[in-house]
Amino acid sequence: DGGITQSPKYLFRKEGQNVTLSCEQNLNHDAMYWYRQDPGQGLRLIYYSQIVNDFQKGDIAEGYSVSREKKESFPLTVTSAQKNPTAFYLCASRHGGAVGYTFGSGTRLTVV
Amino acid sequence: DAKTTQPTSMDCAEGRAANLPCNHSTISGNEYVYWYRQIHSQGPQYIIHGLKNNETNEMASLIITEDRKSSTLILPHATLRDTAVYYCIVKLDGQNFVFGPGTRLSVLP
Numbered sequence: 001d002g003g004i005t006q007s008p009k010y011l012f013r014k015e016g017q018n019v020t021l022s023c024e025q026n027l028n029h030d031a032m033y034w035y036r037q038d039p040g041q042g043l044r045l046i047y048y049s050q051i052v053n054d055f056q057k058g059d060i061a062e063g064y065s066v067s068r069e070k071k072e073s074f075p076l077t078v079t080s081a082q083k084n085p086t087a088f089y090l091c092a093s094r095h096g097g098a099v100g101y102t103f104g105s106g107t108r109l110t111v112v
Numbered sequence: 113d114a115k116t117t118q119p120t121s122m123d124c125a126e127g128r129a130a131n132l133p134c135n136h137s138t139i140s141g142n143e144y145v146y147w148y149r150q151i152h153s154q155g156p157q158y159i160i161h162g163l164k165n166n167e168t169n170e171m172a173s174l175i176i177t178e179d180r181k182s183s184t185l186i187l188p189h190a191t192l193r194d195t196a197v198y199y200c201i202v203k204l205d206g207q208n209f210v211f212g213p214g215t216r217l218s219v220l221p
Contacts, residue, residue, distance in 0.1 A: 004155075035211070040213070041213060042199070042211040042212045042213045043156070043210075043211035045209075045210070048208060088153070090156070092155070092156075100146070100158040101148075101158065101209060102158075103155025105154055105155050106153065
């Protein structure tokens with residue numbers, strides 16, 4: 001079945017370490033997105049990519065980096081510059097021109 | 113972008129219809145109304161969307177007022193598994209989505 005896979009589901013890291021969250025899709029979707037969600041809050045856009053080898057900052061890009069070397073993959077790196085990285089991270093994709101998003105099941109990152 | 117306003121929370125008895133309102137008084141003519149829901153600790157799930165006409169699918173119905181300034185998502189026979197946060201989003205086709213705090217629906221036995 002086609003879908004989006006985020007891994008791992010839970011991730012623990014020490015403060016000051018960079019960590020990379022994986023997002024893979026086999027839907028042949030052009031656009032991919034990373035969102036952050038804090039408890040009781042909505043989703044905030046971190047980065048998005050409309051096409052391979054191109055990406056744009058969202059509303060809260062500081063302290064994060066991404067790459068889009070393949071259509072299927074859009075990994076997110078949470079760097080040590082991100083002041084409060086503990087959150088629930090969601091990846092989504094959308095086919096060009098289609099109206100809806102498909103979301104992954106999320107990665108819960110805890111920095112201790 | 114049109115701003116949306118939703119109640120913070122709602123309760124609904126199991127088996128009854130759940131009617132979730134959304135105000136979007138600044139909506140423009142080409143902006144769609146989308147509804148998603150998020151069950152705890154999962155990614156949001158698409159429910160339904162519409163432009164001007166009322167829409168129905170296997171999950172829900174979407175009623176959009178004639179002036180398009182508000183809409184209502186209807187879950188005709190709510191079950192406990194419909195307990196979730198419901199997001200109303202107004203966007204032009206192709207624009208990035210913004211997910212506000214939504215409405216927390218609790219379906220009670």
